[in-house]
Amino acid sequence: MKSAAARAGLAIAALVPLVALALAVGLASGPGSISLAAALRGQEPDATVLFRLRLPRVLLAAEVGAALSVAGVALQALLRNPLADPFVFGLSGGAAIGTALVAVFSGSALAAAASFTGLLPAQLAAVAGALVAALLVFALGRARGQLVPERALLVGVVFNSFASALVLSMEAVLKPEQTQAVLLWLSGTLGYEALPLLAGAAVALLVPALVLTALAGRLNLLALGDEGAAALGVDVPRTRLLAFFAASAAVGVSVAFTGLVGFVGLVVPHAVRLVTGPDHRIVLPASALGGAAFLVLADALARLLFRSLGAEPPVGAVTALLGAPLFIVLLRGRR
Amino acid sequence: MTQLLEGRDLRYRYDAPEAVAGVSLQVSGGEVLGIIGPNAAGKSTLARLCCGLLAPDAGEVLLQGETMQRLSRRERARRVAFLPQQQPADLAFTAREVALMGRAPHLGLWFLEGPRDRELAERALAETDVLALADRPVAQLSGGERQRVFLARAFAQEAALLVLDEPTASLDLAHQVLLVNALRRRARKGGGALLVLHDLALAGVACDRLLLMLQGRVLAEGAAAEVLRADLLSRAYGTQVEVVFDPATGQPLVAPRVDHSR
Numbered sequence: 001m002k003s004a005a006a007r008a009g010l011a012i013a014a015l016v017p018l019v020a021l022a023l024a025v026g027l028a029s030g031p032g033s034i035s036l037a038a039a040l041r042g043q044e045p046d047a048t049v050l051f052r053l054r055l056p057r058v059l060l061a062a063e064v065g066a067a068l069s070v071a072g073v074a075l076q077a078l079l080r081n082p083l084a085d086p087f088v089f090g091l092s093g094g095a096a097i098g099t100a101l102v103a104v105f106s107g108s109a110l111a112a113a114a115s116f117t118g119l120l121p122a123q124l125a126a127v128a129g130a131l132v133a134a135l136l137v138f139a140l141g142r143a144r145g146q147l148v149p150e151r152a153l154l155v156g157v158v159f160n161s162f163a164s165a166l167v168l169s170m171e172a173v174l175k176p177e178q179t180q181a182v183l184l185w186l187s188g189t190l191g192y193e194a195l196p197l198l199a200g201a202a203v204a205l206l207v208p209a210l211v212l213t214a215l216a217g218r219l220n221l222l223a224l225g226d227e228g229a230a231a232l233g234v235d236v237p238r239t240r241l242l243a244f245f246a247a248s249a250a251v252g253v254s255v256a257f258t259g260l261v262g263f264v265g266l267v268v269p270h271a272v273r274l275v276t277g278p279d280h281r282i283v284l285p286a287s288a289l290g291g292a293a294f295l296v297l298a299d300a301l302a303r304l305l306f307r308s309l310g311a312e313p314p315v316g317a318v319t320a321l322l323g324a325p326l327f328i329v330l331l332r333g334r335r
Numbered sequence: 336m337t338q339l340l341e342g343r344d345l346r347y348r349y350d351a352p353e354a355v356a357g358v359s360l361q362v363s364g365g366e367v368l369g370i371i372g373p374n375a376a377g378k379s380t381l382a383r384l385c386c387g388l389l390a391p392d393a394g395e396v397l398l399q400g401e402t403m404q405r406l407s408r409r410e411r412a413r414r415v416a417f418l419p420q421q422q423p424a425d426l427a428f429t430a431r432e433v434a435l436m437g438r439a440p441h442l443g444l445w446f447l448e449g450p451r452d453r454e455l456a457e458r459a460l461a462e463t464d465v466l467a468l469a470d471r472p473v474a475q476l477s478g479g480e481r482q483r484v485f486l487a488r489a490f491a492q493e494a495a496l497l498v499l500d501e502p503t504a505s506l507d508l509a510h511q512v513l514l515v516n517a518l519r520r521r522a523r524k525g526g527g528a529l530l531v532l533h534d535l536a537l538a539g540v541a542c543d544r545l546l547l548m549l550q551g552r553v554l555a556e557g558a559a560a561e562v563l564r565a566d567l568l569s570r571a572y573g574t575q576v577e578v579v580f581d582p583a584t585g586q587p588l589v590a591p592r593v594d595h596s597r
Contacts, residue, residue, distance in 0.1 A: 005447050217446020221439055223426055227419050230388055232492070233412035233440040278427040281446065 069291025093163025094133025188316025
């Protein structure tokens with residue numbers, strides 16, 4: 001029987017080449033062929049296509065895939081519920097309200113002020129909405145000063161329903177093209193961000209990822225129940241709080257760039273657990289790598305399929321189209 | 336003898352009335368104390384107070400002479416191991432991983448176990464007769480097997496004091512005896528245990544002293560023969576009880592009287 005550290009090393013050693021392969025596929029795929037040698041020599045248009053378009057997009061997919069998967073692992077552990085996804089605490093609803101509000105007020109002074117920061121107003125509004133929702137769920141999901149997961153889950157689910165009703169109502173008064181923009185945002189899209197912004201996002205995502213990795217041993221003990229974990233010396237309320245805010249921060253940053261990319265955070269952790277077992281010290285880093293590889297590949301496929309049809313690829317839909325069959329195969333393959 | 340546990344005039348209420356209403360108790364090294372009493376007498380609450388899962392409204396708990404509140408959570412967990420009444424049934428972790436969790440209070444920041452931790456976990460699994468199931472997920476085990484895996488977790492914690500809430504409820508007779516033997520073996524090495532028990536016959540055999548609780552208070556305390564008396568038990572449980580003595584050992588045996596005419 002190998003130690004947890006040895007098994008984690010093994011899982012990571014197996015996944016790093018997979019991520020590298022996914023990145024290579026992501027960089028190589030797209031409409032029209034480019035020459036790597038030409039791009040490295042700075043020859044146009046190959047250099048622009050590779051460094052300004054494909055590289056940022058592939059890096060963004062990797063970062064967001066990793067962040068959503070890690071957040072999914074954390075929230076599933078926190079709620080002791082395998083159906084928890086990164087948006088379960090009302091974050092998707094909050095982001096949707098924010099985006100829809102921007103669509104309603106587009107062209108106003110408010111929108112102009114937001115665009116000053118370099119992010120699109122819709123992005124800022126989505127993050128603001130997601131974070132307000134997280135704080136709301138946190139505030140309402142408490143009893144006797146402690147975050148109660150079941151309660152927070154209920155508040156999150158109810159809030160998400162409320163939010164989608166609100167968004168539907170707003171869409172009724174929007175123009176068709178505005179509705180289209182909101183829908184596209186909600187279904188998750190990858191864009192082309194500047195590299196410095198991506199580097200900033202990577203740092204902003206690394207912090208919660210490290211916090212969660214440090215909590216991995218405690219997340220394991222939470223599976224024993226609150227009392228079981230507390231009796232082993234775990235500060236259960238503090239562990240919950242840290243995991244909740246670390247996961248929310250990771251999801252918030254992801255939402256800012258891509259809207260709501262579904263499925264990754266729900267299914268990557270499950271797929272990883274089917275292979276590695278339930279130990280979070282292995283599942284967390286393995287999910288980060290697996291999620292990165294998965295979203296990069298899903299995006300590459302989305303670009304191939306939808307660009308040839310002349311449409312903007314809905315990455316959030318392709319993740320599920322690709323991921324659902326893959327997951328069923330994994331599930332069936334295991335007894 | 337070192338005093339592993341001392342509770343002084345403990346009080347705790349969830350709502351009125353008090354669940355524990357002024358209980359004092361001690362467990363010394365080498366001693367097994369049994370807490371008995373009817374449902375809702377405050378036994379489990381008392382057990383939780385004794386391992387720091389609940390903080391008393393009044394009174395104080397000392398672990399090896401030090402006030403519970405002054406100890407860090409991890410230090411508490413190194414001094415007292417707790418086995419709750421109910422274990423999670425749907426764990427994907429293997430028996431071995433669960434036993435290893437008992438080592439958590441002894442591990443560093445990243446919770447990485449060393450060879451000694453794995454050795455102790457394995458020994459604990461052997462002690463509770465589940466070593467053969469070590470690599471099976473706990474979710475696939477029977478209720479009694481699962482209970483023994485969690486006992487192994489408590490044993491692997493290597494705390495001087497064990498607080499076990501209803502440890503025998505899902506165990507068959509042979510494994511009840513196995514548990515009692517394991518506890519007695521630990522007691523001979525200076526360990527102590529506090530057991531919450533429903534099985535009065537087993538309580539008489541397994542424990543050095545018994546504490547009979549009723550409505551949050553201590554009704555009687557002492558050796559088995561002093562506590563397992565027909566008058567006390569009939570009063571505590573509110574039903575007619577007879578006590579006879581095992582002719583071979585002199586152990587008190589409790590027999591409920593059922594009125595078949597009703």
